[in-house]
Amino acid sequence: MGKYQRVFLIVLDSLGIGAMPDAKRFGDTGADTLGHISDTVAHLNIPNLQKLGLANLHPLKQVPAVEHPMACCARLFEKSNGKDTMTGHWEMMGIETKKPFKTFTEHGFPPDLIAALEEKTGHKVIGNKSASGTVILDELGEEEIATGHMIVYTSADSVMQICGNEETFDLKELYRCCEIARELTLKDEWRVGRVIARPYVGKKRGEFVRTSNRHDYALKPTGLTALNALKDAGYSCISVGKIYDIFDSEGLTESNKSQSSVHGMEQTIDIAGRVFNGLCFTNLVDFDALWGHRRNPIGYGEEIERFDVKLGELLNVLRKDDLLILTADHGNDPTYTGTDHTRETVPMIAYSPSMKASGILKERDAFHNFAVLGATITENFGVNMPEGSIGESILDLLQ
Structure with missing residues (x-):
């Protein structure tokens, strides 16, 4: 039985704190999600994150560091080759991803893939671009209903999304195509990384x-993770948010x-x-989906404030x-170019009411x-990480 009976791991999806040393290779030189939000917004009222030590870890314009932070704080570096949700979360649980997932944001999916999809599904593909799900329905929904064509689109993530009207396309047919x-x-x-069925209803723009009735077709992790080890040892592994889909x-x-x-x-x-007795693993996706990808630093800052409450x-x-434990899976600088x-x-940021240690941890x-x-987390519960994990x-x- 471990020192801590329960661990709450909360991922503030995309809340990066400065460019990785290899950021240039990814086209992200100078990115700093949290820092640039602080530089942009008029206010950042985060008293709880402040007392834990966030501003000690990463200087913020509106939030001074505290003399005695309550938590132990450190800056983590991604080892995997990527900057997406699945890569980041899988690494947290012990998987190093060496071959990154593909994104198709700029030009849509390649002709060979679309041709194969059309041949095997029997539906012509329309759309095939990066788009908002609600916007593309207004643009192409009427055509899909009239012709039986299939709306396919992507986003800044590694995802293929396929729309189908439940009354005309049929939900079972949509799932078959996905x-x-x-x-x-x-x-x-x-x-x-994921294929998502996006059913909808309605007759006109x-x-x-x-x-x-959305359904996600995700990839299974490429190996066993800390979650498998904990579950197999009889511990609870409770997920909140998109953790279920990610794994x-x-x-x-x-x-x-x-x-x-x-x-x-609220669920957490x-x-x-x-x-x-075990782990509660929470992903908070709105930081990323609503504000990061849409390049809205004001909305992102307000989301951080709502989280702090x-x-x-x-x-x-x-x-x-x-x-x-509070952390993130990658960055999504809302002041940066593009939407990636x-x-x-x-x-x-690690805190327990019984913890005596605090402050910035020395790097090792x-x-x-x-x-x-x-x-x-696994060591805390006396469980070995799976073979081949990092x-x-x-x-x-x-402590």
Whole structure:
């Protein structure tokens, strides 16, 4: 039985804190999600993140560092070759991704892939570009209904999204087409992280509404993770938000879908009121999806403030044998060019009411990858990381 009975790992999706040393290779020189948000917004009211030590870890224009931060803080470096959601989360749990997932933001999916998709599904593809899901429905929904063509689009993530009207295209047919797309995009040259079925209803532009019958066809992790090790050892592995999709349910004992990042925090707070022994793994996607990709630093800053309010509520219900870890999976600088993720270091802020250590942790080899998180959590519960995984525990520093 570990020192901490429960670990709450919360991912503030895309909250990077400065360009990685190799950022130039990814076209992200000078990116700094949190720093540039602070430089842009008029206010950043985050008293709970401040007292934990966020401004000690990364200087902020509006938020002074505190003399005695409550948490242990460190800057983590991504070892994997990529800057996407799956790569970052998988590395947290011990997987190093050497071959990055493909994105098709600028030019859409290649002709060979589209031709193969059309041949195997029997539907002509329309769209094939990076777009907002609601915008592309207004643009092409009427054509899809009239012709039986298939709307395909992507985003700044490694994702293929396929739309189908539930009344005319048929939900089962949409799922069949997505299963074909998932099989096609397993090829290395077209390696897409997720295929998403995006069903909708409505008959004309302005009335289209996406339904709750969305279905994600994700890749399973390329190896066993810390989640598998914990579950197999009998510990709870509870997910909140898109963690279920990122790991394709692998290693989880319970999943909770979130309607927003605020809702995700409310779910996490509710879980903190329950009795369990193990991990609660939360992803808060709105930072990334609503503000980072849309290059809106004002909205991003306000989302951080909303998170800070809920963070205060969570801190109030943590038990002495709980460990809270805040981190991120990549950057998405809302002041940067384009709409893509940015290759950045991420924060690690670790706090427990019983923790005596605090402040900025001295760097050692463990801090050069995100897998320090999974390794630390598994060691806490006396569980070995899976063979072939990466990561070095720093549990000894979080006492």
